[in-house]
Amino acid sequence: NIIARGREDTNTNMRLKLPITCFILEIILIILFGVLVEYDKETDARKWHHSNHSEYDNDFYYRYPSFQDVHVMIFIGFGFLMTFLQRYGFSSVGFNFLIAALALQWATLMQGFFHGMHGGKIHVGVESMINADFCTGSVLISFGAVLGKTSPVQLLVMAVFEVTLFAVNEFILLSLLGTKDAGGSMTIHTFGAYFGLMVARVLYRPNLHKSKHKNSSVYHSDMFAMIGTLYLWMFWPSFNSAITAHGDDQHRTALNTYYSLAACTLSTYAMSALTAHDGKLDMVHIQNAALAGGVAAGTAGEMMLTPFGSMIVGFLAGIISVLGYKYLSPILESKLKIQDTCGVHNLHGMPGVMGAIVGAVTASLATKEIYGDGLIQIIFCLGFIMKLPIYGAPSDASCFEDSIYWEVIESVINWYPVLSIEMTVHKYNYGISCKKTEFFLFVWFLISF
Template sequence: MSTKEVVLPLIGVQLALLILFCVFGRYSTHEEDAAKYPMFQDVHVMIFIGFGFLMTFLKRYGFSSVGFTLLLGAFVVQWALLCQGFFRLDGDNKIEIGIESLYKADIAAASVMISLGAVLGRTSVLQLFIMGFIEIVVYSANSYLGATVLRVADAGGSIFVHAFGAYFGLAVSYVMNRKKEGNSETAVSLQESNYTSDLFAMIGTVFLWLYWPSFNAIELTGAEQSRAVVNTYLALAACTVTAFAASSLLTPERKFDMVHVQNSTLAGGVAAGAAANLVLLPVGAVVVGILAGFVSVYGYVRLSPTLERRLGVPDTCGVHNLHGMPGVFSGVLSVLMAAIATQNQYKLDLFDVYPARMPDFKIENSTAPRTAAQQAGFQALGLSVTLVIAIVTGLVTGFILKATTKAIPAKSEYDDATFWELCEASAPAGDTKAGMQYDNACFEVSTTDARLP
């Protein structure tokens, strides 16, 4: 890596953010923000520990998985504060920054972390920064369009965060992979995991699993928040049991596959997102989890190989199976739930869930309040628009990356040695040197140790 490729962009970006915060930033005056701090910390842990460690399954890319998640997250959180703030400038053209702004920025960062999973191991630091810069701009505009203009209900972000991030990342991955020479044997072997890397990845899974109810419920209050926590938790639990069963059922030797356990067990949280605050009933939440678990495992076993082989879309972390399909499923579920929502079910909560159905909505918007069918139509419209925007802008971003940056050589993909100082970076995994065997990190294991097989 050269100074031009890394140091100057990092310094330049941070100085630009400094100037923008100087011009536009000031503290929020909303004291009630402090009540959200515990849930904000839950979401914060998900972004930086959950996503970071979930991606450490690649046996020689652990430093990059955790390190780039921290670096990219620190950048996009700042950029998201500004981009989202520009849509709600106060009378003095200032952006008020408080706990609410911070957790909204973390949620925006989640979309970039999802996209990162699609291109993990095949992008440089500069490419990740450019991708994150563009994606946050598009994410902020799409979220404003969906939530504020179209009044789409998406409490847990399954449409605006998960589906958007997945298909944006897949579109970038498709363009980056076009007209690319085949991977070297080294790169292909490094796409695999080992016992240790899979254990580290499970750390990310467990943190995400534990804190997902907070992610789906943080923007809510009262009965809506309570429903979101219960629905998400039940969906996750049912999804986990189903994912284990489906993993054993769909693998040739009828054994569990760690890839499915790391990822598909989380699909219930995504699938519950857009409907998290709705009256699913406990039985409905369990059904959502069961369907999400099976669909996600099926995606890993059957669809991912087809996606890469026939369509030329590599998906390093399988974001299509964990975020893409469950996100779309959740969006479709939100359409069905909006169509059958009545005031008998929700009481006054109906107008908190669907503000556009409020009787005095016409006074503010010069239109009549929406019916249940109309709200369902807008839910479908929000999902469709999000998918189109994600795919189109992802393709454009991919072309920008190819035109403006240098691609990583195939032989250097999925390898920490490309970016990091390693204790024995010159000794590939498995090489024996001076009676010692070096693994992919900086550890030495004696070949004469009696504990070794």
């Protein structure tokens, strides 16, 4: 066992692999930005001040509040949503942070390249920041499918490839086919979900059962995951409306998403209790399916969907998502060999397709064309590249484990259940009051942090 452990430490050691990858990627990005990127007309001081207009006409004042909301969703919402694994909290938030920082830079270049160069330059401003965050969101959706089973170097490689293909997919859908997808049901959620599922299929681990005991949550990890859920839920109207046209379009998108999420939440709670044998709510459903209404309202959000229609969309999305978590996810793993850690197919895949159908039948047909054989072959190639034994991927027995890549101090929070039992025993033996017991447990909980 000691020999095997030593080999694993050598394989997963990031001392050279991660620094080399990060330095090379960032140096390349800095050079490309220096050569290709410049401020747009509303950011460049020389261009802005040569025009006759009010300072408050600048697009910054219209778009930046939405950008802030989207940015919070990317770094806090997605990051904490994935902290449900009991021993993978550092990696969930930390790797989310890492790949998001890379993806938004690379996305600026790729989206600028495909969506129009201006005199050989890519112009950047607040709207390009929002679009880069959208692309990053798609990468983080894919991250959820392979959560716990990949090294940070593998994730960086995946981000580089996915951002590039995202920009191609977005160009075909929005520019060539002329579809409307302000909230990204097709371009962000559907693409990110099925890209991640394809990578997860290629990276299939037949012996993943060795880490099964760590592929689960505990009380406090589910609470942290709910932080991510609530941030995503609150800011989703901003996400869907961030780049829609000013005026009634943006107003209508936010309102439609608002009511879709509300209806989705109630149907999620209802279905969670209905599908449980004892009628108890499942935190997996609440953390994820309650967000499906925002995904499903993405494409059609700016249309005259009406509050009534939005609520129907959200209501159905919650039902579909819960049923997916309950019945479809086990089938995907057992029959198709797709180990979807976060269930991105249920939160982003199926609701994304539903959103495309609600938005327009032609858009859904275009999505089918986008995910044709050519793109699937490229994704499979990426999966095989990521599977090479040079990236420090964890062994089957070490998946879903922070200590492989992080300095982890075993805190007393791991002793919390044992401590609770001991204090309860002492309560009866020595007459300690229930309130004192809870106080002592609370103190221990604080010390553990």
